[in-house]
Amino acid sequence: MTEQKDTICAISTPPGVGGIAVIRVSGDDAIAITDTLWRGKRLADAASHSVHYGSIVDAQGDVVDDCVAAVFRAPKSFTGENVVELSVHGSVYVQKAVVGLLVEAGARLAEHGEFTRRAFAAGKMDLAQAEGVADLIASRSRAAHDIAIKQMKGGFSRRLAAMHDNLLELASLLELELDFSEEDVEFASRQKLHAQAVELRDEIHRLAASFDSGNAIKEGIPVAIIGPTNVGKSSLLNALVGDDRAIVSDIHGTTRDLIEDTVNIGDFTFRFIDTAGIRNTDDRIEQLGIDRSRQAIGRATILLHVIDAANPQKADWLDSIADNQHLVAVINKTDVASSQQAADMIPAGTTTVEVSAKTSAGIDTLRDTLTGIAQSLLTDPGDIIVTNARHRQALLNALLPIERVITGLTSNLSGDFIAQDLREVLHHLGSITGTVTTTEILTTIFSRFCIGK
Ligand SMILES: Nc1nc2c(ncn2[C@@H]2O[C@H](COP(=O)(O)OP(=O)(O)OP(=O)(O)O)[C@@H](O)[C@H]2O)c(=O)[nH]1
Ligand SMILES: [Mg+2]
Incomplete structure (x- = not known):
């Protein structure tokens, strides 16, 4: 496999305006090419791993920006090649102008991941490590x-x-x-x-x-909020994410589609999925939503089975839960009704949390329960996990x-x-x-x- 050795350049900081932007140049001619637009101590004479203050000038000799250049000589650099990192002021115009000048001087715009690919080709890291980056x-x-x-x-x-x-x-x-x-x-x-x-x-x-x-840990642990209509699933989503994400009303069948929101709790990212309440219906659209709710059950790592304390009902979908899925019974509306009747209907041994999505009582306990389950996904925290x-x-x-x-x-x-x-x-x-x-x-x-x- 032959890897091209031409000199590449790219803006390495995120798009947009920032205090400073970093433009990276890598390749055999990285230092020579940068020198053609550099006013200051010649970079060709600079030692590896040294930083220099100077200016970038255009073809007319007009100063585009003052900046700092860090010089790394092959093979002691990220890519194993000669590398110059220019820290310029974060103006979008300056960033583009400097890259334009580098290209005019003989560098090529880098492709996606090309710096890391060169680091891999130079044996600086293996593929799994590059993917880790x-x-x-x-x-x-x-x-x-x-x-x-x-x-x-x-x-x-x-x-x-x-x-x-x-x-x-x-x-x-x-x-x-x-x-x-x-x-x-x-x-x-x-x-x-x-x-x-x-x-x-x-x-x-x-x-x-x-x-x-x-x-799940990398993308956000999927948590499906499931239950009959009007039990407070959407209210629970809103309480968990701290935002009015989903419409709440006392009309049964308010939620028709899956509504997702991602939030960090403790060390973990959770992806909450509010679903259409499960009931028998003649409404075709609502039925399509309920089909999606059932599909969401299959894809979730954690299932929050929401039960209305004031009107507890049996769930027909509990049997479809797989061994590696975690079920949490959430008894809601405990501000207006006793949880006793609901608790009697929950299968023995099920983790149960009593909440009020309305007053937020018990929500912190539910958050703790969720992070506890997330922690248990890391069977042995020191062990290797494939993501x-x-x-x-x-x-x-x-x-x-x-x-x-x-x-x-x-x-x-x-x-x-x-x-x-x-x-x-x-x-x-x-x-x-x-x-x-x-x-x-x-x-x-x-x-x-x-x-x-
Ligand atoms: N008192 C009280 N009312 C609540 C609580 N949580 C939700 N409600 C009310 O219950 C009704 C239904 O709430 P939703 O969150 O829309 O219920 P849902 O389960 O999403 O309903 P569907 O989308 O129809 O399946 C609304 O009137 C809420 O204000 C609670 O903890 N206590
Ligand atoms: Mg809803």
């Missing part, structure tokens, strides 16, 4: 940030490397067995190899399964051949067949960190990054 930039909560920074710092990559080593050891033990097969000597006990393969399979399985929680769909797919792809390895070892299959399956496992795990990859895969991954990253 993107997740870190996108993180909105402490929990999402913690997972991203662990990935960026190589936590996941180290775990994969350990698995890679174990697989190689398995393969080499099998090869030994093959080399001496004529002599009828068994070098590695198949039982031991089997135990090792099972351990690897369980690890791959655990990592793949952690995606559901990981993705990237590409990584999960690669892990699932690796599960099939590792299962074949296990069956092969129990059924005394010849070592060379097993070794072939082992290689396939290695291939899929390697695709996560990018030891095996193609230009198309790289282009797809980095196109999701922002320009200037």
Whole structure:
């Protein structure tokens, strides 16, 4: 794979006006190109990792802005190439003018994620770490940030490397067995190899399964607010997000469609989904809304089952809840009615919170209950959690051949067949960190990054 080595430039700070904007230049000629529009101490003479005050001038020699240039020389830079970072005043005009001058001087506008792609090509980080950088930039909560920074710092990559080593050891033990097969000597006990393969399979399985929680933490944990009409679901959404997000009225069937809002509580981002009240209806539009409510049940990590204390009713959808979903019964309107009758209808063992969406009584307790559940999604806070769909797919792809390895070892299959399956496992795990990859895969991954990253 050949990576282009031309010099690229881009505005690395967000679009719009700010106090300062950073323009990044990277490539063999980054320093020489910047020097052509630089007035101040020649950057070509500057040491690596040094900062300089000077001006940017246009073709006529007129000053566009005063700025600070930071110089990083290859290979000790983010991309491994010569890099100049210009901190200019954050005017949109200045930012565009400086980029325009850099392009006139021979740089090219960077594509999405091109700086990080070059860092990957230079071996500064592997693919999983590069994706961690993107997740870190996108993180909105402490929990999402913690997972991203662990990935960026190589936590996941180290775990994969350990698995890679174990697989190689398995393969080499099998090869030994093959080399001496004529002599009828068994070098590695198949039982031991089997135990090792099972351990690897369980690890791959655990990592793949952690995606559901990981993705929920990254994107916002989906919490569906479900119940009959008029129980106060929309009022509860408004109380939880602290805003008049959904229309509230005493008319049954007010909410017709899913209404979502995202809010941070504690270390987590939650995505609340208010739904149409479930009841029998002849109204076609309302029925379409109720169908969506039932679909929302299937997609939620947490279900808030809202019950009206003054008018508790049985729910027909409780049976459809999956094992990995968390149910919380929320008895609402406790400001006007006793919760006793409602509590009697809730299946034993269900987490129950009594609230009044109207007065906000109990809402803090409900928030605590939600963060408690979110915390439990991180089974072991120190453990690796997969948040990237590409990584999960690669892990699932690796599960099939590792299962074949296990069956092969129990059924005394010849070592060379097993070794072939082992290689396939290695291939899929390697695709996560990018030891095996193609230009198309790289282009797809980095196109999701922002320009200037
Ligand atoms: N007293 C009291 N009234 C409440 C409370 N919560 C909601 N209400 C009232 O109950 C009625 C229904 O509230 P909504 O939030 O619209 O109920 P909903 O479950 O979203 O109803 P649908 O959208 O029709 O399914 C409104 O008149 C609210 O003011 C509460 O805690 N106490
Ligand atoms: Mg409603």
